Amino acid sequence: MHVFILDTRNYREFCAEHFDGRFLEHIPEIAFKYDGSVERTAHIIADHGFEVDWKLWEADYAKCGPCSPGSSCH
Incomplete structure (x- = not known):
């Protein structure tokens, strides 16, 4: 998926x-914010029927902690 995003013209058309x-x-x-956006993006991709390489995506979103004590913004 990452390589496809870099092919901007075809990615925008898709x-x-x-x-x-x-x-x-x-x-x-930009620096990673670990705000849950990486995980949400992976789920959106999967929800639309595309295969997700979960190990690749989880490497970034696994570092994400709760947004505030006792809550989750995911």
Whole structure:
């Protein structure tokens, strides 16, 4: 999936067809926030019938902690 996102023109066309134009921007310069967004993105991909390499995605979202004590923002 990551390589496909880097192919911006084809990725945008695919998202326009399958997700009403919504797509995930690739911005490698930003730091990970560990705010649950990586996990939510993986689930959205899976929910739309695409195969998810869970070990790859979990490597990033496993570091995520609760957003505030006693709660979960996921």
